[in-house]
Amino acid sequence: MKSLKTLGQFIIEKQTDFPYAKGELSRLLRDIGIAAKIVNREVNKAGLVDILGTVGDTNVFGENQKKLDVYADEQFIAALKDGGECCFVASEEQEEGVELTDTGISKNAKYIVCIDPLDGSSNIEVNVSVGTIFSIYRRISQVGEALTQEDLLQTGLRQVAAGYIIYGSSTMLVYTTGKGVNGFTLDPSIGEFCLSHPNMKIPQQGHIYSVNEGNYLKFPQGIKNYIKYCQEEDAGTNRPYTSRYIGSMVADIHRNLLLGGVFIYPQTALQPKGKLRLMYECNPIAFIIEQAGGKATTGTERILEIAPEELHQRVPAILGSTDMVNKVLEFLDKS
Ligand code: AHM
Ligand code: MG
Numbered sequence: 342m343k344s345l346k347t348l349g350q351f352i353i354e355k356q357t358d359f360p361y362a363k364g365e366l367s368r369l370l371r372d373i374g375i376a377a378k379i380v381n382r383e384v385n386k387a388g389l390v391d392i393l394g395t396v397g398d399t400n401v402f403g404e405n406q407k408k409l410d411v412y413a414d415e416q417f418i419a420a421l422k423d424g425g426e427c428c429f430v431a432s433e434e435q436e437e438g439v440e441l442t443d444t445g446i447s448k449n450a451k452y453i454v455c456i457d458p459l460d461g462s463s464n465i466e467v468n469v470s471v472g473t474i475f476s477i478y479r480r481i482s483q484v485g486e487a488l489t490q491e492d493l494l495q496t497g498l499r500q501v502a503a504g505y506i507i508y509g510s511s512t513m514l515v516y517t518t519g520k521g522v523n524g525f526t527l528d529p530s531i532g533e534f535c536l537s538h539p540n541m542k543i544p545q546q547g548h549i550y551s552v553n554e555g556n557y558l559k560f561p562q563g564i565k566n567y568i569k570y571c572q573e574e575d576a577g578t579n580r581p582y583t584s585r586y587i588g589s590m591v592a593d594i595h596r597n598l599l600l601g602g603v604f605i606y607p608q609t610a611l612q613p614k615g616k617l618r619l620m621y622e623c624n625p626i627a628f629i630i631e632q633a634g635g636k637a638t639t640g641t642e643r644i645l646e647i648a649p650e651e652l653h654q655r656v657p658a659i660l661g662s663t664d665m666v667n668k669v670l671e672f673l674d675k676s
């Protein structure tokens with residue numbers, strides 16, 4: 342029988358990959374892993390709302406029911422605060438972000454975490470996969486100094502780690518520290534994330550395109566032309582491709598990472614910057630996709646090179662198998 346390697350064991354083994362003080366990043370990842378297990382427990386119970394009470398009610402245990410995205414936000418922030426390595430959390434759920442430097446053990450903390458605590462949360466009520474996306478930066482200012490805009494708005498290239506958790510038919514945590522991508526599946530019987538997908542690589546060319554085609558009429562002409570290309574028959578390039586779109590970024594990305602494919606959320610006439618957020622959706626996913634051998638662009642620039650202007654900034658996103666992303670860029674160039 343093969344022996345199990347837990348996330349905790351793996352992180353300790355890989356500590357030498359990390360250029361800064363050993364242990365800090367390990368503790369951060371451990372804290373995120375712990376919060377993920379708590380959120381997973383609640384997400385799994387989401388279908389029981391009719392029995393346990395709906396959001397806003399008091400449930401049978403006398404607890405006030407919260408929206409799960411708010412609950413997830415609280416859990417991740419609490420875990421990061423208790424862990425003591427994080428000085429600032431930028432969250433999709435918090436307009437301003439949360440500074441932790443004046444709270445107890447976090448005052449010497451060196452890391453900034455950007456997080457979407459529960460992405461795709463509208464999918465919960467229909468029992469479809471949702472996810473958490475996180476990104477970790479090291480602060481530029483010195484410990485003890487006030488945090489600056491420069492600390493909070495770093496380019497994606499400066500991420501020291503990034504990952505996602507998918508709450509799906511299995512719950513998985515996938516992360517990178519810039520030395521490849523590894524995936525861990527939660528074994529509920531022992532309550533541990535176990536290494537199940539070492540050294541993940543996205544196929545260079547895939548067969549799946551993932552885009553909300555309901556917005557087709559408002560897409561840029563190059564994207565429309567690419568979609569038509571995907572649908573045309575051509576034996577040489579194995580077309581038509583397969584269309585797959587869940588509407589939960591983590592789930593769509595996870596499938597395409599394993600099978601090969603391209604995920605597109607372009608700008609539209611109504612949303613000139615697209616929908617997805619740079620700091621806690623596109624940057625971490627772009628880091629993972631690139632580390633797995635794929636490509637991530639807005640259509641005009643590499644996502645990881647964008648100089649952020651604000652925490653909740655939106656950007657168009659084209660992410661996935663390198664050859665497919667290049668093909669989309671070709672269509673955009675020609676249009
Ligand atoms: P959210 O952060 O409000 O949950 O929105 C992000 C989600 C992504 O997971 C997904 O890729 C996208 O929104 C789907 O949007 P649409 O329904 O417009 O296709
Ligand atoms: Mg989101």
